Amino acid sequence: MNSVAERFLRYVCFDTQSNPDNSACPSSPGQMVFAQALKAELVSLGLSDVTLDDNGYLMARLPANIDTAVPAIGFIAHMDTAPDASGYNVKAQIVENYQGGDIALGKGDEVLSPIQYPELNQLRGCNLITTDGTTLLGADNKAGVAEIITAMEWLLAHPEIKHGEVCIGFTPDEEIGRGADKFDVEKFGAEWAYTIDGGPVGELEFENFNAANAKVVFHGVNVHPGTAKDKMVNSMTLACQFHAQMPSEETPECTDGYQGFYHLTSSTMSVASSQLNYILRDFDLDGLQARKARLKAMVDDINQGFKSDVVTLIIEDSYFNMKEKVEPFPNIIDNAKQAMIDCGITPMIKPIRGGTDGARLSFMGLPCPNIFTGGYNFHGIHEFATIEGMQKAVEVIVRLTEKTALNIR
Missing domain, CATH: 3.30.70.360 (Alpha-Beta Plaits)
Known part of the structure; x- marks a missing residue:
């Protein structure tokens, strides 16, 4: 599971800020550079049907390893980072075994303080990944990308975990509201999906603004x-x-x-x-x-x-609020809740005070709740993530994939 942190640290080096002033898709060239690198990685891992279209939508499949008919489920994350703070030349730093107090960011006077961010008080003993105080980190949503790919790598390495077909998709321009504009739901092939784009461990969301x-x-x-x-x-x-x-x-x-x-x-x-x-x-x-x-x-x-x-x-x-499109399928939420419980996590059902690709995809016929990534303070220079949180997200994705098959068989 340590590979999720290594993967994430590699991904944040790509400058993928979306640009609301550019009507092209993707809206910034760095997103396509990142997508091409991810495509090569997915192929090297052995995933099937790896495709990258001209608009920067990357899709792949993990074939089922059981004969029983099981619904294909999906996991989705976005590759772009927000234009609210610079995503160029991100210099991440690891704070090992955080024991409280202010965290100095880089060489300047910028600090990450539990006075401003009291959630830090709940993270003593965790390993934190922060910025150097000059850029955002990119956990929104490169943590989600890293977690999905690490989970697929784990499932490939552990065929004893039985599962149906798993569809994965990585989108451009979510941060400027265009992530679902050119998403081909039929090509994606899942009956339902989950965006891995939330915050602290345990978040499970199917309502949004x-x-x-x-x-x-x-x-x-x-x-x-x-x-x-x-x-x-x-x-x-x-x-x-x-x-x-x-x-x-x-x-x-x-x-x-x-x-x-x-x-x-x-x-x-x-x-x-x-x-x-x-x-x-x-x-x-x-x-x-x-x-x-x-x-x-x-x-x-x-x-x-x-x-x-x-x-x-x-x-x-x-x-629009995805609630009306997700609630008719309570099994989607129940599976996610139970997967978290199975991984020792207390689910936190809460509304998204924003939107995700999943909101629009739900209205396009792909019910798509949102699951945590282990990140905090998105869109700014105080953004950080916990390695333990990212590892838990990987565990939940693996368990949710397995549980979907177990509930059908």
Whole structure:
């Protein structure tokens, strides 16, 4: 099982940040470089039907080793890392047998502290993999990639573990919401699957946000400030007034559990034109519609004070809550829960405060809950993973594969 950590440390050296400003698939060349390296590795391990298409979708199969008809199940992870922090020249470090306290990251003043991240207090005695404080780590989701491949390697080396056909898939551009865009569910061939893309050990998720993106554009009029009276419309002023009306308690930093939020992700500002970009999140679809309606009402309210519309609103749906597509198949969840219990893990059923490829794949006909990777603090320079957590993920994948066959036979 130590090979999962070695594999992961090798994978994080690939720069695979996705690029939301590039419409190509994959959106960054490093993702294809990584996919080609993974393809060669899968072939060398002896997996079947290893394919990599022009869009960077990598698939392979582990053939069944029993004669009984068993449903083909799948495991999926994404190869890209988030654009929120640099993924170039990642320098991972191993903290052996962590005994508490601050962890110095690299040679600078950056630290990983249990004061800011109290979950560290539960990880005494574990071996941690951290960044050097200048980049993200890439556990989201290269830990998942490493865990799936290590589990397949284990199953190949242990034919006494009986299983049906296992389909594995690695996708590009999940972090920018495009991971399922060109995923060929029929070619993949599984009846159901699991994304290995969660956080701490025990996480099992089959609920996620309903999600939408909103662009609020403010159209100003720029004239010389010396002659601006009754002529200038400063779009930045309108944008500030608009955002000031947003509910301050309904933001990511003030919500958890099943609470939704509005999140201002970026802005561009000038007198003549400004734009605020929001993401809207809610576990309840009616709640998401209410958030859209609120933004529209705020826009209408501003426009009423002018002779023409000075604010325009564009809203696009991103993904929906997979719960309605997964719940009709309780065996998928039950198998995963029991596999964790068999591995000495207490399952933690919780909603995903985000989305995964599995959310969209579930609506494409492939029910796809999410399982932990052993990673923490994704998308930033304080990201880390535990070697023990990654090893447990491998164990769960192996046991889940075996258990699916045992339940059918």
